[in-house]
Amino acid sequence: MSAPLVLHRVGKRYRRRWALRDCSLSVPERAIVGLAGPNGAGKSTLLGLAVGLLAPTEGRVEVLGRDPWLEPDVLAGVGYVAREAPLYRSFSVRDTIEFARATNPGWDWSIASEYLTRLDPDQRVSALTAGERSRLALAVALGKRPAIVLLDEPFERLDPLAAREFLQLLMDGVSELEATVVLASHVIADIERVSDHIVLLGDGHVRLDGSAEELIATHRLLTGAARPLGRIAGVEEIVRRRHSARQMTLLVRIDGQVVDPSWSVDEIGLEDLLLAYMAPERLPGPQEPERGRLRWHG
Amino acid sequence: MIEFHLDPRSGVAPYLQIVQQVKEALRLGLLDVGDQLPTVREVVADLAINPNTVAKGYRELEASGLVEARPGRGTFVTGTLVAPSQKHHEALRRELERWLDSAERAGLDEESIRAVISTTLREAFVRRVA
Numbered sequence: 001m002s003a004p005l006v007l008h009r010v011g012k013r014y015r016r017r018w019a020l021r022d023c024s025l026s027v028p029e030r031a032i033v034g035l036a037g038p039n040g041a042g043k044s045t046l047l048g049l050a051v052g053l054l055a056p057t058e059g060r061v062e063v064l065g066r067d068p069w070l071e072p073d074v075l076a077g078v079g080y081v082a083r084e085a086p087l088y089r090s091f092s093v094r095d096t097i098e099f100a101r102a103t104n105p106g107w108d109w110s111i112a113s114e115y116l117t118r119l120d121p122d123q124r125v126s127a128l129t130a131g132e133r134s135r136l137a138l139a140v141a142l143g144k145r146p147a148i149v150l151l152d153e154p155f156e157r158l159d160p161l162a163a164r165e166f167l168q169l170l171m172d173g174v175s176e177l178e179a180t181v182v183l184a185s186h187v188i189a190d191i192e193r194v195s196d197h198i199v200l201l202g203d204g205h206v207r208l209d210g211s212a213e214e215l216i217a218t219h220r221l222l223t224g225a226a227r228p229l230g231r232i233a234g235v236e237e238i239v240r241r242r243h244s245a246r247q248m249t250l251l252v253r254i255d256g257q258v259v260d261p262s263w264s265v266d267e268i269g270l271e272d273l274l275l276a277y278m279a280p281e282r283l284p285g286p287q288e289p290e291r292g293r294l295r296w297h298g
Numbered sequence: 299m300i301e302f303h304l305d306p307r308s309g310v311a312p313y314l315q316i317v318q319q320v321k322e323a324l325r326l327g328l329l330d331v332g333d334q335l336p337t338v339r340e341v342v343a344d345l346a347i348n349p350n351t352v353a354k355g356y357r358e359l360e361a362s363g364l365v366e367a368r369p370g371r372g373t374f375v376t377g378t379l380v381a382p383s384q385k386h387h388e389a390l391r392r393e394l395e396r397w398l399d400s401a402e403r404a405g406l407d408e409e410s411i412r413a414v415i416s417t418t419l420r421e422a423f424v425r426r427v428a
Contacts, residue, residue: 032348167346175342175349193306194348213311259424264417267309 002065004029004148004180005050010059012045019045020204023059027148027180027197034195034212035184036274041201043184044083047150050182051080064147076106079146079179083153085137087125094121096136097143104144111176112143115169131162135169142173148180155190167194188271200274207277212270219273222250222263234258240276251276299336300329304345312347316355324364324379335365335373 005027012020020042027033035043048054049061052068052075061067066074087096097116101107115135125133134154141149151170155163171194174181185191198215200208208215219239222232226248229238234256241250251268252258258265268276300323302316310318323329336344338352356373359365364377401411 030350032350164346168343171346171349172339172343175339189306193304193312193346196348196350216311257424261421264420269307269309 002029003027003062004064005182006060006062007046007049008060008062010049010056010061012042012049012054013057018057018204020049020201023201023204023206025199025206025209027182027199030178030180031197032174032181032194033183033197033199034188034191035182035199035201036188036191036278037186037201037207038278039186041186042204043186043201044152046201047080047152047182047184050150051075051078076104076144077147079141079144079149081134081137081141081149081151081154084157085133085154087133087137087140089124089126091125092121093119093123093125093128093136096125097121097139100140100143106145107143108145109143111145111173112139114173115139115142129162130157131159131165134158134162134166138166138169138173142177142179145177146179147177148182149174150182150184152184153186154183155185155187163190188274192270195270198270198274200277202278208274215273216267216270218253218255219268220252220254220258221266221268221272222248222252222258223266224248224263232258232260232263234260240279299334302336302341302345304347313351313355313358316341316352317358320355320359320364321379324375324377327380329375331375331378333375335375337372 003026005025007023007025010020010023011018023042023046035046037043045054049056050063050068052063052072055069061069064074064077068074068078088099091099093116097112100112101109115138119128119132119136123132125136128136134157141151149170154166154170158166170181173179183191183195195212197211198208199206222235224247226243226246229241229250232252234254235250235252235258236255237253239251239253241248243249250263251273300320302319304312304315306312308315320329320335335356338349338356341347341352342349356365356367360367360373362377364375364379365373366376367373398411401414406414
């Protein structure tokens with residue numbers, strides 16, 4: 001099978017505001033994709049397009065090779081856990097699962113039941129804790145044996161213990177189903193642990209798209225004495241720079257080995273890397289003229 | 299059976315952490331030929347990590363001839379790393395301790411000692427790569 005989720009120059013406009021613009025990406029099969037970005041970056045819109053809840057204003061969305069808006073049949077292969085796991089509050093746990101079974105021809109009891117072991121079937125959804133509700137939502141999403149699962153901020157209301165348990169259940173289900181996963185969260189630490197592919201959204205655009213390993217392999221943190229910047233051998237682009245009176249720290253994308261001994265070269269973790277790309281002080285490359293330092297007059 | 303742990307702050311790719319932990323256990327003799335590694339699913343459910351990561355780590359171990367995947371049965375240790383070099387460790391450590399003593403006599407505190415060591419290591423490795 002080809003890429004389970006493809007966006008081709010997709011844009012989505014709500015009235016006058018573009019939530020997504022000119023987004024192209026292709027999610028590799030069986031990847032676990034961390035969809036990162038600050039609130040309002042377009043993550044929920046992207047997921048809504050992928051699960052056929054929204055129609056793109058421009059461009060083309062393909063899920064499992066088909067258009068989810070025009071061919072909703074394809075959604076039988078798509079699991080979705082929406083923000084705050086919305087379920088019918090007046091339904092019991094049993095009603096919820098019965099409803100999911102009745103509406104999904106490929107329903108698999110053995111998978112769903114793994115998530116339900118500690119839930120009381122007669123309990124109403126409105127009386128469940130956030131952790132229990134998210135387990136139920138996971139049972140509904142994975143019970144249909146989806147080829148791709150999309151989750152929107154699944155950790156938002158969970159305490160750390162419930163969040164870890166949710167992640168264990170999700171990873172266990174995914175490894176059995178061999179499914180592709182798209183996990184949207186504005187908290188990078190939540191997705192860093194499991195993601196092998198990262199899509200970073202900012203202001204409705206794709207800022208970064210690549211395998212986590214490749215992103216880490218192509219970025220370095222350089223620390224050295226403050227100086228006017230020329231070209232540094234091995235550096236392709238300076239993503240961000242910070243300096244104090246004497247010291248300078250550069251986040252760079254490299255295209256070779258940086259062996260200049262006047263810089264100390266360190267690897268950068270995924271979380272710091274993504275935060276740097278999200279930070280507003282992102283500056284263009286070395287051609288930018290040096291600005292005067294701000295001084296504190298006390 | 300070996301139990302893996304994951305340090306997300308270590309900067310080492312998670313699949314490499316798995317590889318390193320198996321190698322470490324082999325070096326220390328905690329794992330031996332014929333022992334079984336936990337299944338991918340067991341590791342995934344235990345650590346809440348990506349199944350691709352575990353599979354990749356296991357593939358890497360298999361490529362280096364340390365383990366073997368037997369279809370339907372699991373992954374088993376086939377190699378050993380109890381190193382003949384281990385007998386040198388003691389002597390090397392004593393040398394390092396002597397060096398540490400002289401660093402202390404020269405007035406370096408723990409942080410300065412660490413800085414000297416890490417800079418020297420980095421430069422030594424860069425020289426080798428370059």
